[in-house]
Amino acid sequence: MNLKIRKITCFALLLALSLILSYIENLLFSGISLPGIKLGLSNIAVVCVLYSFGPLQALLLGIAKSFLSLLIFGKLSGLMYSVFGIVLAVAAMSLTKKTGAFSLFGVGISGAAAHILGQLFAACIMLSSAHPLRLFPLLCILSVASAAILYFPEHTILSFLRKSGIVE
Amino acid sequence: MIQQKDLKIRKSDIVLTVSIVAICVGLAIIPFFFSRDGSSVSIYVDGKLFAEKNISENSVTDVDGMMTVVIENGKVYAQNSVCPDGVCEHSLPITKSGDSIICLPNKIMIKISGEGETDAISG
Numbered sequence: 001m002n003l004k005i006r007k008i009t010c011f012a013l014l015l016a017l018s019l020i021l022s023y024i025e026n027l028l029f030s031g032i033s034l035p036g037i038k039l040g041l042s043n044i045a046v047v048c049v050l051y052s053f054g055p056l057q058a059l060l061l062g063i064a065k066s067f068l069s070l071l072i073f074g075k076l077s078g079l080m081y082s083v084f085g086i087v088l089a090v091a092a093m094s095l096t097k098k099t100g101a102f103s104l105f106g107v108g109i110s111g112a113a114a115h116i117l118g119q120l121f122a123a124c125i126m127l128s129s130a131h132p133l134r135l136f137p138l139l140c141i142l143s144v145a146s147a148a149i150l151y152f153p154e155h156t157i158l159s160f161l162r163k164s165g166i167v168e
Numbered sequence: 169m170i171q172q173k174d175l176k177i178r179k180s181d182i183v184l185t186v187s188i189v190a191i192c193v194g195l196a197i198i199p200f201f202f203s204r205d206g207s208s209v210s211i212y213v214d215g216k217l218f219a220e221k222n223i224s225e226n227s228v229t230d231v232d233g234m235m236t237v238v239i240e241n242g243k244v245y246a247q248n249s250v251c252p253d254g255v256c257e258h259s260l261p262i263t264k265s266g267d268s269i270i271c272l273p274n275k276i277m278i279k280i281s282g283e284g285e286t287d288a289i290s291g
Binding site for chain 1: 181
Protein backbone atom coordinates (compact mmCIF):
# COMPACT_ATOMS: atom_id res chain seq x y z
CA MET A 1 0.00 0.00 0.00
CA ASN A 2 2.74 2.37 1.02
CA LEU A 3 4.59 1.58 -2.17
CA LYS A 4 1.51 2.27 -4.26
CA ILE A 5 1.09 5.73 -2.74
CA ARG A 6 4.77 6.40 -3.36
CA LYS A 7 4.35 5.42 -7.00
CA ILE A 8 1.28 7.59 -7.52
CA THR A 9 3.06 10.54 -5.93
CA CYS A 10 6.14 10.02 -8.02
CA PHE A 11 4.06 9.81 -11.20
CA ALA A 12 2.17 12.98 -10.29
CA LEU A 13 5.43 14.79 -9.55
CA LEU A 14 6.86 13.80 -12.91
CA LEU A 15 3.66 14.95 -14.63
CA ALA A 16 3.90 18.30 -12.84
CA LEU A 17 7.58 18.46 -13.81
CA SER A 18 6.76 17.87 -17.46
CA LEU A 19 4.18 20.68 -17.43
CA ILE A 20 6.42 23.21 -15.77
CA LEU A 21 9.23 22.26 -18.14
CA SER A 22 6.98 22.92 -21.16
CA TYR A 23 6.07 26.24 -19.60
CA ILE A 24 9.70 27.25 -19.02
CA GLU A 25 10.57 26.16 -22.52
CA ASN A 26 7.74 28.27 -23.90
CA LEU A 27 9.11 31.28 -22.07
CA LEU A 28 12.65 30.69 -23.28
CA PHE A 29 11.98 29.85 -26.91
CA SER A 30 8.77 31.70 -27.65
CA GLY A 31 10.42 33.35 -30.66
CA ILE A 32 11.15 30.15 -32.54
CA SER A 33 8.40 27.63 -32.09
CA LEU A 34 7.81 25.55 -35.17
CA PRO A 35 6.72 22.22 -33.75
CA GLY A 36 9.96 20.31 -33.61
CA ILE A 37 12.46 23.09 -33.28
CA LYS A 38 12.63 23.11 -29.56
CA LEU A 39 14.45 21.29 -26.87
CA GLY A 40 11.47 19.24 -25.75
CA LEU A 41 12.39 19.52 -22.09
CA SER A 42 9.14 17.87 -21.04
CA ASN A 43 10.22 14.68 -22.75
CA ILE A 44 12.58 14.20 -19.83
CA ALA A 45 9.54 13.28 -17.73
CA VAL A 46 8.22 10.87 -20.37
CA VAL A 47 11.54 9.04 -20.55
CA CYS A 48 11.85 8.89 -16.78
CA VAL A 49 8.36 7.41 -16.43
CA LEU A 50 9.12 4.90 -19.19
CA TYR A 51 12.13 3.68 -17.23
CA SER A 52 10.69 3.78 -13.76
CA PHE A 53 7.10 2.66 -14.46
CA GLY A 54 6.64 1.27 -17.97
CA PRO A 55 5.40 2.05 -21.48
CA LEU A 56 1.70 2.35 -20.61
CA GLN A 57 2.35 4.84 -17.87
CA ALA A 58 4.68 6.80 -20.16
CA LEU A 59 1.93 6.98 -22.77
CA LEU A 60 -0.53 8.07 -20.08
CA LEU A 61 1.82 10.78 -18.89
CA GLY A 62 2.44 11.99 -22.44
CA ILE A 63 -1.26 12.24 -23.29
CA ALA A 64 -2.12 13.80 -19.93
CA LYS A 65 0.65 16.31 -20.54
CA SER A 66 -0.71 17.16 -24.00
CA PHE A 67 -4.21 17.83 -22.67
CA LEU A 68 -3.05 19.75 -19.62
CA SER A 69 -0.70 21.94 -21.65
CA LEU A 70 -3.68 22.72 -23.89
CA LEU A 71 -5.27 24.22 -20.76
CA ILE A 72 -2.11 26.20 -20.02
CA PHE A 73 -1.23 27.48 -23.46
CA GLY A 74 -4.61 27.32 -25.18
CA LYS A 75 -3.27 26.24 -28.54
CA LEU A 76 -5.75 23.73 -29.89
CA SER A 77 -3.71 23.08 -33.02
CA GLY A 78 -0.82 22.01 -30.81
CA LEU A 79 -2.83 19.18 -29.29
CA MET A 80 -2.84 17.00 -32.39
CA TYR A 81 0.89 17.45 -32.92
CA SER A 82 1.78 16.56 -29.39
CA VAL A 83 -0.56 13.57 -29.17
CA PHE A 84 0.68 12.13 -32.47
CA GLY A 85 4.27 12.84 -31.54
CA ILE A 86 4.04 11.37 -28.07
CA VAL A 87 2.24 8.18 -29.18
CA LEU A 88 4.86 7.42 -31.81
CA ALA A 89 7.71 8.41 -29.52
CA VAL A 90 6.56 6.18 -26.66
CA ALA A 91 5.98 3.29 -29.08
CA ALA A 92 9.49 3.65 -30.56
CA MET A 93 11.14 4.07 -27.17
CA SER A 94 9.36 1.05 -25.70
CA LEU A 95 10.48 -1.07 -28.64
CA THR A 96 14.13 0.05 -28.54
CA LYS A 97 14.15 -0.40 -24.77
CA LYS A 98 12.66 -3.87 -25.07
CA THR A 99 15.40 -5.07 -27.45
CA GLY A 100 17.82 -4.56 -24.60
CA ALA A 101 20.56 -3.57 -27.02
CA PHE A 102 20.35 0.14 -26.32
CA SER A 103 20.79 2.29 -23.25
CA LEU A 104 18.91 5.40 -22.17
CA PHE A 105 20.79 7.37 -24.83
CA GLY A 106 19.70 5.23 -27.78
CA VAL A 107 16.15 4.98 -26.46
CA GLY A 108 15.93 8.77 -26.23
CA ILE A 109 17.32 9.21 -29.75
CA SER A 110 14.82 6.77 -31.27
CA GLY A 111 12.05 8.53 -29.37
CA ALA A 112 13.11 11.90 -30.75
CA ALA A 113 13.12 10.66 -34.35
CA ALA A 114 9.71 9.02 -33.91
CA HIS A 115 8.35 12.11 -32.16
CA ILE A 116 9.16 14.36 -35.08
CA LEU A 117 7.77 11.83 -37.53
CA GLY A 118 4.51 11.74 -35.57
CA GLN A 119 4.25 15.52 -35.55
CA LEU A 120 4.86 15.67 -39.28
CA PHE A 121 2.16 13.01 -39.82
CA ALA A 122 -0.20 15.26 -37.86
CA ALA A 123 0.82 18.20 -40.05
CA CYS A 124 0.21 16.07 -43.15
CA ILE A 125 -3.29 15.26 -41.95
CA MET A 126 -4.05 18.89 -41.07
CA LEU A 127 -2.78 20.19 -44.43
CA SER A 128 -4.08 17.11 -46.26
CA SER A 129 -0.80 16.82 -48.11
CA ALA A 130 2.32 14.71 -47.79
CA HIS A 131 4.44 17.80 -48.21
CA PRO A 132 5.41 18.43 -44.58
CA LEU A 133 7.39 15.16 -44.65
CA ARG A 134 10.00 16.98 -46.70
CA LEU A 135 10.95 18.77 -43.50
CA PHE A 136 11.78 15.46 -41.85
CA PRO A 137 15.57 15.30 -42.44
CA LEU A 138 16.29 18.73 -40.96
CA LEU A 139 13.86 18.45 -38.06
CA CYS A 140 14.99 14.92 -37.30
CA ILE A 141 18.63 15.96 -36.98
CA LEU A 142 17.64 18.85 -34.71
CA SER A 143 15.52 16.67 -32.47
CA VAL A 144 18.20 13.99 -32.31
CA ALA A 145 20.59 16.71 -31.17
CA SER A 146 18.20 17.84 -28.44
CA ALA A 147 17.64 14.23 -27.37
CA ALA A 148 21.41 13.89 -26.99
CA ILE A 149 21.47 16.95 -24.73
CA LEU A 150 18.48 15.72 -22.72
CA TYR A 151 20.26 12.45 -22.01
CA PHE A 152 22.22 14.15 -19.23
CA PRO A 153 19.33 15.43 -17.09
CA GLU A 154 17.51 12.13 -17.71
CA HIS A 155 20.55 10.24 -16.51
CA THR A 156 20.71 12.35 -13.35
CA ILE A 157 17.01 11.96 -12.51
CA LEU A 158 16.96 8.21 -13.18
CA SER A 159 20.12 7.63 -11.15
CA PHE A 160 18.46 9.46 -8.28
CA LEU A 161 15.22 7.49 -8.63
CA ARG A 162 17.19 4.24 -8.70
CA LYS A 163 19.11 5.04 -5.51
CA SER A 164 16.15 6.50 -3.67
CA GLY A 165 14.20 3.24 -3.96
CA ILE A 166 10.98 5.06 -4.85
CA VAL A 167 10.63 2.65 -7.74
CA GLU A 168 11.79 -0.89 -7.18
CA MET B 169 13.60 -1.96 -12.45
CA ILE B 170 16.02 0.81 -13.44
CA GLN B 171 19.41 -0.76 -14.00
CA GLN B 172 22.73 1.00 -13.96
CA LYS B 173 23.76 -0.68 -17.21
CA ASP B 174 20.73 0.83 -18.95
CA LEU B 175 21.86 4.34 -18.12
CA LYS B 176 25.39 4.25 -19.54
CA ILE B 177 25.94 5.09 -23.21
CA ARG B 178 26.85 1.99 -25.22
CA LYS B 179 28.44 1.44 -28.59
CA SER B 180 25.08 0.46 -30.10
CA ASP B 181 23.65 3.85 -29.11
CA ILE B 182 26.35 5.65 -31.04
CA VAL B 183 25.76 3.38 -34.05
CA LEU B 184 22.03 4.10 -33.90
CA THR B 185 22.55 7.86 -33.63
CA VAL B 186 25.10 8.02 -36.42
CA SER B 187 22.92 5.94 -38.72
CA ILE B 188 19.82 8.08 -38.07
CA VAL B 189 21.81 11.24 -38.77
CA ALA B 190 23.35 9.68 -41.89
CA ILE B 191 19.92 8.70 -43.22
CA CYS B 192 18.65 12.24 -42.59
CA VAL B 193 21.62 13.83 -44.32
CA GLY B 194 21.09 11.46 -47.25
CA LEU B 195 17.40 12.32 -47.47
CA ALA B 196 18.25 16.01 -47.32
CA ILE B 197 20.94 15.87 -50.01
CA ILE B 198 19.27 13.62 -52.59
CA PRO B 199 16.59 16.16 -53.66
CA PHE B 200 19.33 18.65 -54.57
CA PHE B 201 20.49 16.44 -57.42
CA PHE B 202 17.03 16.25 -58.86
CA SER B 203 15.87 19.79 -58.24
CA ARG B 204 14.67 21.81 -61.19
CA ASP B 205 13.42 25.31 -61.60
CA GLY B 206 9.68 25.45 -61.19
CA SER B 207 7.14 27.26 -63.32
CA SER B 208 4.13 27.90 -61.12
CA VAL B 209 3.54 28.81 -57.50
CA SER B 210 0.49 27.32 -55.81
CA ILE B 211 -0.84 28.69 -52.55
CA TYR B 212 -3.02 26.36 -50.50
CA VAL B 213 -5.13 27.38 -47.52
CA ASP B 214 -6.45 24.57 -45.36
CA GLY B 215 -5.60 22.06 -48.07
CA LYS B 216 -7.58 23.91 -50.75
CA LEU B 217 -6.00 25.75 -53.66
CA PHE B 218 -6.20 29.49 -52.98
CA ALA B 219 -4.19 30.96 -55.86
CA GLU B 220 -1.81 29.96 -58.58
CA LYS B 221 0.88 32.33 -59.85
CA ASN B 222 3.52 32.28 -62.51
CA ILE B 223 6.96 32.27 -60.98
CA SER B 224 8.55 34.34 -63.73
CA GLU B 225 6.18 37.26 -63.13
CA ASN B 226 6.81 39.40 -60.08
CA SER B 227 3.74 39.64 -57.89
CA VAL B 228 2.47 40.24 -54.38
CA THR B 229 -0.45 38.13 -53.19
CA ASP B 230 -2.48 38.71 -50.06
CA VAL B 231 -3.61 35.40 -48.56
CA ASP B 232 -6.87 36.07 -46.71
CA GLY B 233 -5.18 38.81 -44.73
CA MET B 234 -3.08 36.15 -42.99
CA MET B 235 0.15 36.66 -44.88
CA THR B 236 1.60 38.11 -48.05
CA VAL B 237 3.32 35.94 -50.63
CA VAL B 238 5.92 37.78 -52.67
CA ILE B 239 7.29 36.52 -55.98
CA GLU B 240 10.37 38.41 -57.01
CA ASN B 241 12.83 37.42 -59.75
CA GLY B 242 11.98 33.74 -59.47
CA LYS B 243 12.20 33.77 -55.68
CA VAL B 244 9.18 33.15 -53.50
CA TYR B 245 8.89 34.21 -49.89
CA ALA B 246 6.30 35.04 -47.24
CA GLN B 247 5.82 38.34 -45.50
CA ASN B 248 3.61 40.00 -42.87
CA SER B 249 2.30 36.79 -41.38
CA VAL B 250 -0.21 37.31 -38.57
CA CYS B 251 0.98 34.27 -36.67
CA PRO B 252 3.26 34.90 -33.69
CA ASP B 253 5.88 32.32 -34.70
CA GLY B 254 6.91 33.88 -37.99
CA VAL B 255 8.57 30.66 -39.09
CA CYS B 256 7.39 31.17 -42.66
CA GLU B 257 8.84 34.68 -42.76
CA HIS B 258 12.19 33.44 -41.57
CA SER B 259 12.40 30.54 -43.99
CA LEU B 260 14.70 31.14 -46.92
CA PRO B 261 13.11 32.13 -50.24
CA ILE B 262 12.18 29.08 -52.31
CA THR B 263 13.14 28.76 -55.97
CA LYS B 264 13.05 25.12 -57.08
CA SER B 265 10.23 22.85 -58.16
CA GLY B 266 9.00 20.87 -55.18
CA ASP B 267 10.18 23.45 -52.65
CA SER B 268 7.62 24.70 -50.19
CA ILE B 269 6.99 27.11 -47.37
CA ILE B 270 4.59 25.82 -44.76
CA CYS B 271 2.80 27.86 -42.16
CA LEU B 272 1.29 25.41 -39.70
CA PRO B 273 -0.63 27.83 -37.45
CA ASN B 274 -2.55 29.30 -40.41
CA LYS B 275 -2.57 26.05 -42.40
CA ILE B 276 -1.07 27.77 -45.43
CA MET B 277 1.21 25.98 -47.86
CA ILE B 278 3.14 27.62 -50.68
CA LYS B 279 4.49 25.19 -53.22
CA ILE B 280 6.44 25.49 -56.46
CA SER B 281 5.53 23.00 -59.14
CA GLY B 282 6.11 22.26 -62.80
CA GLU B 283 9.34 22.41 -64.75
CA GLY B 284 10.87 25.67 -65.81
CA GLU B 285 11.09 26.65 -69.46
CA THR B 286 14.71 27.69 -69.08
CA ASP B 287 15.64 24.20 -67.91
CA ALA B 288 16.88 22.86 -71.24
CA ILE B 289 18.98 25.91 -71.99
CA SER B 290 20.51 26.92 -68.71
CA GLY B 291 20.53 23.43 -67.19
